[in-house]
Amino acid sequence: MPAAGNFKVCVCGASGGIGQPLSMLIAMDSNVAELAIYDLSTAPVPVQGVAADLSHFERKCKVTSYARDLQSGATPSEVLKEALTGCHLVMVPAGVPRKPGMDRADLLKVNIGIAQEIVEACAKFCPDAIVGLIVNPVNSVVPAMAELYRRKGLDSKKIIGVTTLDVVRANKFVHEVTGAAVDQINIPVIGGHAGSTILPLFSQDAAGKTVPADKLEALDKRVQDAGTEVVTAKAGKGSATLSMAYAGARFASAVLSGLAGERRTECAYLESSVTELPFFSQRVTFGPKGVEEVHPIGPLSAHETKRLEAVKKQLKGEIEDGINALPPASKL
Numbered sequence: 001m002p003a004a005g006n007f008k009v010c011v012c013g014a015s016g017g018i019g020q021p022l023s024m025l026i027a028m029d030s031n032v033a034e035l036a037i038y039d040l041s042t043a044p045v046p047v048q049g050v051a052a053d054l055s056h057f058e059r060k061c062k063v064t065s066y067a068r069d070l071q072s073g074a075t076p077s078e079v080l081k082e083a084l085t086g087c088h089l090v091m092v093p094a095g096v097p098r099k100p101g102m103d104r105a106d107l108l109k110v111n112i113g114i115a116q117e118i119v120e121a122c123a124k125f126c127p128d129a130i131v132g133l134i135v136n137p138v139n140s141v142v143p144a145m146a147e148l149y150r151r152k153g154l155d156s157k158k159i160i161g162v163t164t165l166d167v168v169r170a171n172k173f174v175h176e177v178t179g180a181a182v183d184q185i186n187i188p189v190i191g192g193h194a195g196s197t198i199l200p201l202f203s204q205d206a207a208g209k210t211v212p213a214d215k216l217e218a219l220d221k222r223v224q225d226a227g228t229e230v231v232t233a234k235a236g237k238g239s240a241t242l243s244m245a246y247a248g249a250r251f252a253s254a255v256l257s258g259l260a261g262e263r264r265t266e267c268a269y270l271e272s273s274v275t276e277l278p279f280f281s282q283r284v285t286f287g288p289k290g291v292e293e294v295h296p297i298g299p300l301s302a303h304e305t306k307r308l309e310a311v312k313k314q315l316k317g318e319i320e321d322g323i324n325a326l327p328p329a330s331k332l
């Protein structure tokens, strides 16, 4: 593993609403020496233009771009070979966002194919890299892509769903209710990343514990519905992009710091044995080899214990939906 400051990162879907600000924040991370960005030639902004723009930062990071022209017949693997070779971390915000009235699960059919072509290329060209999947529905896409890695004999714990935005939101909302310093709040959010599968553990944080009992349920519900709050406010023009880029950069920074030997802990969704479900989001410590420790859930309040049962019920079905949506092994 290279020393701190010498990592290569690829962002796939870099011209999109999340991809552009995420690429910007990653290019500013002092651990990143090279940033490769990838998108389709049909993206609203040419990815070459995003790279030209990013390459003017007064930062050491070298930025390269890769566009897949759908007319040329080039496969994702052909275009991604150079982008992915030597990568330590691949972030994937490529995919379709939801519109008002849709659930994240409605995106599975289209987004699983997008995730698959990128993850297949990661398996070929950077099988040891951590792959951070932002693309929705995280609850289903991550199990499917981890299964794809497993079938290829690769480490399925390299495939990680980015749920950091749920923690970021829970921290901000607790700050608003309690007035506690926002940088002192760290609410673990466990379970999954859709509706009632999102379970903030207010009882495990000093400020979270002080939320008045009569406000707890509404706060829990607000964290669950925060994505929809943004989708509704954007009125058909997309979902959270800026807060997601902020959260994605926080996740990327934790992974790269860990690889550099400075261990960091974040909540993340991956293959897990902390519950009877095969995939779950919980606190994870990133170290020099990637995922170093998957932490147990810890003590829960009565409200959280009750909610956990509902989380498991919904998440179980969404994990199965993802794995069932993956083409049979022979077609991979």
Ligand SMILES: NC(=O)C1=CN([C@@H]2O[C@H](COP(=O)(O)OP(=O)(O)OC[C@H]3O[C@@H](n4cnc5c(N)ncnc54)[C@H](O)[C@@H]3O)[C@@H](O)[C@H]2O)C=CC1
Pocket (backbone or CB within 6 Å): 012, 013, 014, 015, 016, 017, 018, 019, 038, 039, 040, 042, 043, 044, 093, 094, 095, 096, 097, 098, 107, 111, 114, 117, 133, 134, 135, 136, 137, 138, 162, 163, 164, 165, 166, 193, 238, 239, 240, 241, 244
């Ligand atoms: N995990 C989380 O907490 C969150 C996840 N999301 C998800 O992130 C995804 C992206 O959202 P936005 O950036 O707002 O969408 P967007 O439409 O603004 O950008 C998506 C980008 O992906 C590119 N793309 C599409 N198909 C591709 C392919 N086959 N190969 C490479 N690039 C491809 C598009 O050209 C576009 O530039 C959505 O699925 C959304 O639901 C959004 C917010 C939070």
Ligand SMILES: O=C([O-])CC(=O)C(=O)O
Pocket (backbone or CB within 6 Å): 097, 098, 104, 136, 165, 226, 227, 228, 230, 231, 239, 240
């Ligand atoms: O709500 C959406 O569709 C996007 C998302 O995952 C979020 O903002 O948490």
